Amino acid sequence: MSVSIIIPLLNEEKNIEILYNEIQEVAARSRYTFEIVFVDDGSTDNSLSILESIQKENPQVIIISLRKNFGQTAALSAGFDMAGGEIIIAMDADLQNDPADIPLLLEKIEEGYDVVTGWRFDRKDPFFSRKLPSQIANKIISWTTSVNLHDYGCTLKAFKREVIKSIHLYGEMHRFIPAIASGMGISITEVKVNHRPRRFGSSKYGISRTIRVILDLVTVKFLLSYSTRPIHVFGTMGLLSGGVGFLIAATMTFQRQFYGMAMSDRPLIFLSILLMFVGVQFITMGLIAEMLSRTYHESQSKPTYYIRNVLKCSEDKRN
Known part of the structure; x- marks a missing residue:
C-alpha cells in the first residue's frame, strides 16, 4: 500500500x-x-x-x-x-x-x-x-x-x-x-x-x-x-419566539378585556410584537435555507448519504 x-x-x-x-x-x-x-x-x-x-x-x-x-x-x-x-x-x-x-x-x-x-x-x-x-x-x-x-x-x-x-x-x-x-x-x-x-x-x-x-x-x-434539514433549527427558534410573543400578547389582551388594564403604556406589548415578527423571520430564513440546501446538494450531485459497501448476489445465484 x-x-x-x-x-x-x-x-x-x-x-x-x-x-x-x-x-x-x-x-x-x-x-x-x-x-x-x-x-x-x-x-x-x-x-x-x-x-x-x-x-x-x-x-x-x-x-x-x-x-x-x-x-x-x-x-x-x-x-x-x-x-x-x-x-x-x-x-x-x-x-x-x-x-x-x-x-x-x-x-x-x-x-x-x-x-x-x-x-x-x-x-x-x-x-x-x-x-x-x-x-x-x-x-x-x-x-x-x-x-x-x-x-x-x-x-x-x-x-x-x-x-x-x-x-x-x-x-x-x-x-x-x-x-x-x-x-x-x-x-x-x-x-x-x-x-x-x-x-x-x-x-x-x-x-x-x-x-x-x-x-x-x-x-x-x-x-x-442540520445541513440537510435547516428548517428544523430555524423553524424551532421561530416557533419558540413567535409562541412566546403570542402568549404575552394573549395574556395582555385578557387583562385588558377582563380587568381593564391598559396596554399602550406597557413595554411588554412591544416585546410581544417584536418576538412574533422575529419568529416569522426565523421561519422564513429556514425556508430559504431549505431551498439553498437542496440547490447545494442537487447542483453538485452531492449525496445525503455515504455507502460503506454494496453486496449483491451473482447472476448465477439469482437464476
Missing part, C-alpha cells in the same frame, strides 16, 4: 531537512511506499529552495508552492488534493510531531479504522497560553460534536483516502476533520503520540485564533446536525 504524508509549512527552513531525514528513516523500515507532499504556505525564508534541493534527490517528494500565506487549513487541503496514496497522513513541519509515531497510525488503519488521530498526552507547550486553552477547547468540541477526543489540535492524523477525499475544508476547520468525517459514519480512534519541544523557529499559533475556532465550531455543528 502507498502512503502520502502531507506537511504544510511556513518559514521552517531549519526544520525541513531534519524532518525529511526522520521520515526517510521510518520509510526505510516500512513495507509501505511513501510519498511526501510539502506544501509551502507562502514562506519568505529559504524553505522553498531547501525543498527544491531535496526533491532533486528524491522523486517521491512533491512540492506545492502557494502564491501567498492562505493558512494551515488551505495548505492541508491543497496537499490532500495532490496526494495519491491509499493512506494519507498529515503532520506539522515544526518537529514537534514525531515521525516515529507514523507506524502506530498505520497499524490502527490496518485494524480497520478510517481515521486515526494523535493525542499529545505529554504536550511540551506552555500551560496557560497553550495547554489550558486547548484542554478547554477539546472538551467543548467533544461535547458539541459528540465525537470525544482528547486532542483535536494535533495535526498528526491518518486517513483512508476515500474519507479525506470526500471532505472540503474552509476557515480553520482542519482541526474538526474527525468530527466532520463522523457525519459519514466512519470509525475513529485515538492513539498517544510523542510531542517534542520546538527546536527552531516560532509558533504560528496564537490566542487570537480562539474566536475563529469558536465560529468554525458553530459551523461544524450546523453542518453535522
Whole structure:
C-alpha cells in the first residue's frame, strides 16, 4: 500500500531537512511506499529552495508552492488534493510531531479504522497560553460534536483516502476533520503520540485564533446536525419566539378585556410584537435555507448519504 504524508509549512527552513531525514528513516523500515507532499504556505525564508534541493534527490517528494500565506487549513487541503496514496497522513513541519509515531497510525488503519488521530498526552507547550486553552477547547468540541477526543489540535492524523477525499475544508476547520468525517459514519480512534519541544523557529499559533475556532465550531455543528434539514433549527427558534410573543400578547389582551388594564403604556406589548415578527423571520430564513440546501446538494450531485459497501448476489445465484 502507498502512503502520502502531507506537511504544510511556513518559514521552517531549519526544520525541513531534519524532518525529511526522520521520515526517510521510518520509510526505510516500512513495507509501505511513501510519498511526501510539502506544501509551502507562502514562506519568505529559504524553505522553498531547501525543498527544491531535496526533491532533486528524491522523486517521491512533491512540492506545492502557494502564491501567498492562505493558512494551515488551505495548505492541508491543497496537499490532500495532490496526494495519491491509499493512506494519507498529515503532520506539522515544526518537529514537534514525531515521525516515529507514523507506524502506530498505520497499524490502527490496518485494524480497520478510517481515521486515526494523535493525542499529545505529554504536550511540551506552555500551560496557560497553550495547554489550558486547548484542554478547554477539546472538551467543548467533544461535547458539541459528540465525537470525544482528547486532542483535536494535533495535526498528526491518518486517513483512508476515500474519507479525506470526500471532505472540503474552509476557515480553520482542519482541526474538526474527525468530527466532520463522523457525519459519514466512519470509525475513529485515538492513539498517544510523542510531542517534542520546538527546536527552531516560532509558533504560528496564537490566542487570537480562539474566536475563529469558536465560529468554525458553530459551523461544524450546523453542518453535522442540520445541513440537510435547516428548517428544523430555524423553524424551532421561530416557533419558540413567535409562541412566546403570542402568549404575552394573549395574556395582555385578557387583562385588558377582563380587568381593564391598559396596554399602550406597557413595554411588554412591544416585546410581544417584536418576538412574533422575529419568529416569522426565523421561519422564513429556514425556508430559504431549505431551498439553498437542496440547490447545494442537487447542483453538485452531492449525496445525503455515504455507502460503506454494496453486496449483491451473482447472476448465477439469482437464476
